[in-house]
Each structure stands twice: as C-alpha cells, then as structure tokens.
Amino acid sequence: MNAPAIRTVLGDIAPEELGTCDAHDHLFIGSPLLPGQELDDAEAALAELNAFAAHGGGAVVQWTPWGMGPRAEELPALSRRSGVHVISATGLHQARHYGQDELEGVRDGLAELFVEELTSGPVKAGLIKVAGAYHRLDDHARHVMAAAAEAHHATDAPIGVHLEAGTAALDVLELLCGSHGVEPRRVILGHLHRFPDTRIHRQVAEAGAFLAFDGPSRVHHGTDWRLLDSLAALADAGHVRQVLLGGDTVTSAARSTADGPGMPFLLSGLRPRIESELGPDIASVIFTENPARAFAAQWRQP
Template sequence: MSGMIRTVLGDIAPEELGVCDAHDHLFIGSPALPGQELDDPEAALAELKAFAALGGRAVVQWTPWGMGSRTERLPALSRQSGVRIVSATGMHQAKHYDPAELERRRGGLADLFIHELTAAPVKAGMIKVAGAYHRLDDHARHVMAAAAEAHHATDAPIGVHLEAGTAALDVLDLLCGTHGVAPHRVILGHLHRFPDTRIHRQAAEAGAFLAFDGPSRVHHGTDWRLLDSLSALADAGHAQQILLGADTVTPSARSDADGPGMPFLLSGLRPRIERELGLDLASAIFVGNPARAFAARWRRP
C-alpha cells in the first residue's frame, strides 16, 4: 500500500486502519430533517465502544461541512473508544443549507475544502459530495468541480452520496472524464438503493470503489439484495473495490435505541459474508479495501 490515511488524531499507515465502517455518522444535522439530529457525544461514544467490542477499529464519518459534524469532538471520542476516526469536508445537497450561506460560500468552496483537509485544527481525510435523484443538478456539478480541484491540490479521496443509488456513471463522467480525477480516488455511495448489478459492474470496471452503506436503515427495501450484489461484483473480479458502512443518521437507528447501528456491520453482516461469500472477501471488504480507498499521497498547497 502507499500513501497515508488522515485520521482526526493524525496520519497513519493504511495497514494500521483495521476493521473499518467505511461510511457512518457520529454527528449530523440538517434543517431539512428537524428533530433527527445526531448531536449527543455520550451516545456517539457508546456506539463507538459497541463497535469496538466486536472488533471494529475505524469509522469514516461522511458528515460534510455545515451539517453539524462537531469535528472538535472527534479526537477525544477516538482516544476514549480506541477507534480511529476519519472526518470529512465537502458539501451535501443544497436543501441541507441556508440559501444565503450557500451563495456566500459559492465562490470559495475549493479553498474551504483544502483548508479543512490540510490546515484545520482537526483535519478532514476525505471530501464528501452529493448528487440529486437520478441526475446531477447545477449545485451538485458546482460542488463536484470544487471537490475535484481540492482533490488535485491534496490527493484526498472523494466520497459521493448517490441519493437514490443512481447517476453513478454520470458522476464518474463528470469527476473523472471532465475534471480528471482518477477513478480509484472516487467512492460511490448508496449503491444498494439501486441494485442494478450491471451498473455496479460498469462503475467497478471504470475503476471506482463501490460503497454499500445503509444497513442501519432497516426500511430500505433493497437491503435483502445486498449479498447478491456483493457476490456479483466479486464474481466479476471486483472484490477489491467493495466497501461497507452502516450510515447511521438518526438516533433511533443506533444500537442503544434498538436499531442496528454501527455494530450490525460486525454482528450481523460480517458473519453472513464470511459464511456465504468467504473469509477472503470479508477481509477485503472490512480491512483491505478501506485501507486503500482512504489512503492518499497527501499534498499541502
């Protein structure tokens, strides 16, 4: 492996990352989702400890700028739990922000992302962007252009929230075709929401990482197809590009509230993957693949 993974406690070698929840949230909030905030540090610590008790060693928080990431809290949580935490910069869909604030920030997004990746007191280790339903609107295109600029300046990986699991190929065409981001620096998220194995295979053939992140949301009707999707990718030769994350975004989804939460990745999914798809694939998904996906040859402009 090459490069380093930027955690909230500093850069580490990829082989130090360990068993990883590749997409989750300890803190998140949005005016579009009133009353559903994750904002309790004690609850976040309890979730991390429950994950660690099952062998979890790392969590990647995809909460971007302006959505209550509480980045200043993350180093203490990492020390107290023993779990490595990777934080994010970037920007979500426009609906999650005040329009006036979006307009004020519009011309300086790349600089904002670069600052949070390289100069903030607690540095981010990835850039998170988002598409709209089935398409890329003007806001998404503008944010992705800024993310690509920040990537080229820093080598940070770019994680993409695909709202309905769709538009994966459009994202790759924009980020990689138009803006020159290498496909293996892109992580396409929420592909379980659109379980079209042909699209998954085409995205993998392009070279991107594919994140199946949402088993903490028990209402997703496509989750029952998860292992079939993973198996299809592995059979097509793409076992080294699959990531899994719980994507816990509400208090009721946490394990202490009888939701699946972070621990379900290791208590529920990992045993099934090991049993039905093999130990090698499970190790790749939880250890080897995230170690490569989030490593970067960090540059400081």
C-alpha cells in the same frame, strides 16, 4: 513522493493501521430535512463507537460534510476514548440541506474551503463529501463536484459521493473523471445498494471506482435484502477489491443503543453472513484491505 497515509482526526496513520472499518457512517449530523432527529450527543456517539469496537471495529469514516454539524472538534476525544480511528469529512451535500444564506456565503470559495479543512487546523478532514441528484447532476452538484476535484488535485484527498437513491453513478464518474481528471480509484460512490442494478455496479467497478454499500441503516432497509446478491455479483465478476461497507447511521433512533442495528451490526450481523456465503477471505478484503486503500492518499500541502 509522499508515502500513502490515511488522515484521521488524531493525525495521519499508515494504511495498515486502520483495521476493520465502517466505511460510511455518522457520529454527528443534522439537517432541516430531519428535524428533531439530529445526532448531536457526544456520549451517545461514544457508546456507539464502544459497541463497534467490542465487535472488533477499528475505524469509522464520518461522511458528515461542512454545514451539517460534523462537530469535528469533538471527534479526537471520542477517538481516544474508544480506541477507534475516526476519519472526518469536508465537502458539501445537496442544496436542500442548507439555508440559502449559508450556500451564498461559501459558493465562490468552495475549493479553498475544502483544502483548508483537509490541511489546516488541529483536526483535519480525510475525505471530500459531495452529492448528486436523483438520476442526474443538477447545477449545484456540478459546481460542488468541480470544487471537490480542484481540492482533490491540490491535496490527493479521496472524494466520497452521495448518490441520491443510488442513481447517476456513471454521470458522476463522467463529470469527476472525464471532465475534471480525477482518477476513478480516488472516487467512492455511496448508496449503491439503493439502486441494486448489478449491471450498473459492474460498469462502475470496471471504470475503477470504489463502490460503497451502506445498508443496513434503518432508514434504507428497503433494499438491504439484496445486499448479499450485489456483493456476490461483484465478487463473481472479479471486483471484490473495490467494495466497501458502512452503516450510514443518520438518526438517533438508528443507533444500536436506541432502536436500530447501528454500527455494530456490520460486524455482528452482516460480516458473519458474508463469511458464510462468500468466504472469510472476501470478508477481510471488504472490511479491512479495501478501506486501507480507498482512504489512503499521498497527501500534498498546497
């Protein structure tokens, strides 16, 4: 059996090499839902990585999936120039982020597409990104998640899930784990801070999945003030080893080099609060130890 490794854009590394991690963010992304707000400037992406590194950041996980402008070919140079490990994603978002022709072109071969991006070419993805709908899983989500599960079983890649407004977490686990046999520890549920129901958070944690809280993005600030309470509740329940944190920067205005907190705020603003209120050991677990486990895989080549 292969030793666990994290697949970065510069190649596989041992989990202990990852360092302090922004577990959910974007260097490049574009969507018809955000016209004119694309992240498509490589120098701006480098400036954000450099700012993150200046505060001790060691790794960033880009959750931008296929078809939304991930520009994976540009990530290795950014990683080298900044000294920050970068993990990229394959996968597919909600249907509304794509044109109908785009979806029709890949719909029948999604699992194969995901496996190819995880295992082939000079820049390999290290994560499969999928998405639910609001309080439910529509037909598109079910189809994409079935393909993601197939690709996971072929490669052991982790699966990251966009939960729309933080909802349908238990439905996702029932589908991926109950119906498709994915181990809960291989699933990362994102945006849980947008639905700050500590009972749901505890149920997800008890099931064994990772919980990704990805404020303080500018566009999701409405629930940021509850973030520490959510983290404290999970820590008190004994689930701190399943918590991940990310910035989820999705527009150019949200970057630290523009008008937002950006990636550095995770370490300059949020980490000191966690250290003060929950303790430095818990902060280290959340920012370093947990990502090293969540994104590691025993990679298989189909």
